[in-house]
Amino acid sequence: MSTYKAPLNDMRFALYDVIGAEAVFAKLGFADATRDVLDAVLDEGARFCETVLAPLNAIGDRIGCVHDKSSGAVTTPPGFKQAYAQFVEGGWAGLVSPVEFGGQGLPHAAGVPLKEMIDAANLAWGNFPLLSAGATEALIQHGQAWQQEVFLKPLVEGRWTGTMCLTEPHCGTDLGLLKTRAQPQADGSHAITGTKIFITAGEHDFTDNIVHLVLARLPDAPAGSKGISLFLVPKVRVDRDGNTGGANTVRCGSLEHKMGIHGSATCVLNFDGAQGYLIGQPHKGLMAMFTMMNTARLAVGLQGLGLSDRAYQNALAYSRDRLQMRALSGAKFPEKAADPIIVHPDVRRMLLTCKALIEGGRVMGYHGALLVDIAHHAPDEAERAQADALLGFMTPIVKACLTEWGVECTYHALQCYGGHGYIAEHGIEQLARDARITTLYEGTTGIQALDLLGRKVMQLQGAGLQVLLGMIEQFCADNEANAAVAEFIAPLRDKAAQWTQLTMQVGKRAAANADEVGAAAYDYLMYSGYVALAYWWARSVAASEASAQSDAFKAGKRETARFYFARLLPRTLAHAAAIESGTQTLTTLDAAAFDA
Incomplete structure (x- = not known):
């Protein structure tokens, strides 16, 4: 079975030394987000994740969730419900929610290290509070006052959980095709009828009530995505005064049989005239739902990061212990029968x-979360707008790259174990299976790529990209005389210049042929991720040299940055070549000839 130890020192380094979160929190008015408070959150979060959640990870994978076909009820794996009760009792559910709704009012970025720890400890369990957080955010931004009063407080306290219900059997990404209907009722509510699939935490035994946020069409809805509205549909009926009634007519029809995350309830939900309440304006539901999705996309990126770290920790320990052959340059441990494979x-x-x-990736992900706080709370409107532009640009990069790298890192960890990694005993194969879903839900890597290049760059004229390029150039200018990072300045500037050139090149070609965007999108996304990571590695080295960290820690950052610039950043060469190749190699072959 794999183990997990929260990397608290590196988390603190990323949060305090590299992105300077403590000073930003103070500037934004989060008076309670002091280092003492944040350190207590990290320490207690680590204890909960290491001792409560991590030991349940293998159990959840082995036993999974169980669906009772007669009642529609779902039973979670042994220990999951009790762990959730401890989570709620500890006040974790409302850590970053507003005080007026029962939360602790800490900034969004203060909860991100906890989120990483939860995902590393037990990804399947972590999906339950993840969906509640998304529902909470949507109601904060779009819910009516009475909906916030009645539904937000139990969500924030953790007494109820939430979901988002988008996908239907015939439509996934193209939500304009959805068929779920919402019929207005005399009392101002709506009767929701339809089937939703792939609904994470759609049914479970953690709480008595589940708040489903459901996309559906009103009778007068125009066709396509402009005709979608968002509705709040509780599992147990709730009136406008907060009084609960009998069971609503929403039922779990089945659980999906999945490659991984077996402890996460992935449900088919059938709505049969279920009582629901309109959230926001009619036909504007997609905008409200994207509030949940964008929050969730950053959060899923952290899932990839957490799985990577757990897999790496175990592979590193194994590589230090496993004896196989001698180093090619001669025995490094002559007193042993063979050298450990780390040589x-x-x-x-x-x-x-x-x-x-x-x-x-940790620094990049944490910075994305900090942008959420700046975009919502900065006193200066221009600063908010700039943070929002950069956040929009970085969200698909964080989601796609951290999850794709999660698949890569769990694969590397399995390779370090050799055949022992392929069997269940060590728990590495579970991490590899669990990692795969992170590249798929909340929008596949291809969807993130289209969002980045098609919308954030082409439609929005690269506003966020310009902010990031400005940050890179400012860093390079400020550190030209800094011996600690001098070797990284020129290659970083070169990549930023090439990034600009590639963007203009694709834009010019896309003006003549829209397929150029689709052809370049994936490689443009990955190119962007590797250059952004190079920037954060250069900043990490600079921050480590100025910090109170040990000499060993500083050496670790410096040598890892050198490895990254020498061996991983060159991956951009292949991505740039693919971008420059255009559409022809993708579109020339006739569809009928694929199996010829």
Whole structure:
């Protein structure tokens, strides 16, 4: 069974030394978000995740959720319900929610290290509070006052949980095709009828009530995505005064049989005239739902990060202990029968790849969360707008890259174990299976790529990209005389210049042929991720040299950054070549000839 130890020192380094979260929190008016408070959150969160959630990870995978076909009820794996009760009792459910709704009012970024720890400890369990957080955010931004009063407080307290219900059997990404109907009722509510699939935490035994946020069409809805409205549909009927009644007519029809995350209830939900309440304006539901989705996309990126770190920790420990052959340059541990495999260059390649992607990705993910706080709370309107532009640009990068790298890192960890990684005993194969879903839900990597290039760059004229390029140039200008990072300045500037050139090149070609966007999108996304990570690695080295960290820690950052710039950043060369190749190699082959 794999184990997990929260990397608190590196989390604190990323949060305090690299992105300067403590000073930003003070500037934004979060008076309670002091280092003492934040450190207590980290320490107690680590204890909960390491001792309560992590031991349940293998149990959840082995036993999974159980569906009672006669009642529609779902029973979660042994220990999951009790762990959730401890989570609620500890006040974790409302850590970053507003005080007026019963939360603790800490900034969004203060909860991100906890989120990473939860995902590393037990990804399947972590999906339950993740969906509640998304529903909470949607109601805060779009709910009516009475809906916030009645539904937000139990959600924030953790007494109820939430879901988002988008996908239907015939439509996933193209929500304009959805068929679920909402019929107005005399009392101002709506009767919701339809079937939703892939609904995470759609039914379970954690709480008595579940608040479903459901996309549906009103009778007068125009066709396509402009005709979608958002409705709040509780599992147990709730009136406008908060009084609960009998069971609503929403039922779990089945559980999906999945490759991984077996402890997460992935449900088919059938709504049969269920009582629901309109959230926001009619036909504007997609806008409200994207509030949940964008929050969830950053959160799913952290899932990839958490799984990467747990896999890396176990692979590193195994590589230090496993004896196989001698180092090619001569025995490193002559007193032993063979050398530990960590002496072998290819094992080090895999471990360093994981270390570089995890530690750089941690800073990038945490900074994305900090942008949420700045965009919502900065006193200056221009600062809010700039943070929002950068956040929009970085969200698909964080989601896609951290999850794709999660698949890569869990694969490398499995390779370090060799055949022992493929069997269930060590728990690494579970992490590899669980990691795959993170690249799919909340929008596949391809969807993130289209969002980045098609919308954030082409439609919005690269506003967020310009902010990031400005940050890169400012860093390079400020550190030209800094010996600690001098070796990284020129390659970083070169990549930023090439990024600009590639963007203009694709834009010019897309003006003549819209397919150019689709052809370039994936490689443009990955190129963007690797350059952004290079920036955060250069900043990490600079921050480590100025910090009170140990010499060993500083050396670790410096050498890992060198590895990243020498061996991983060159991946951009292949992505740039693919971008420059255009559409022809993708579109010339006739569809009928694929199996010829």
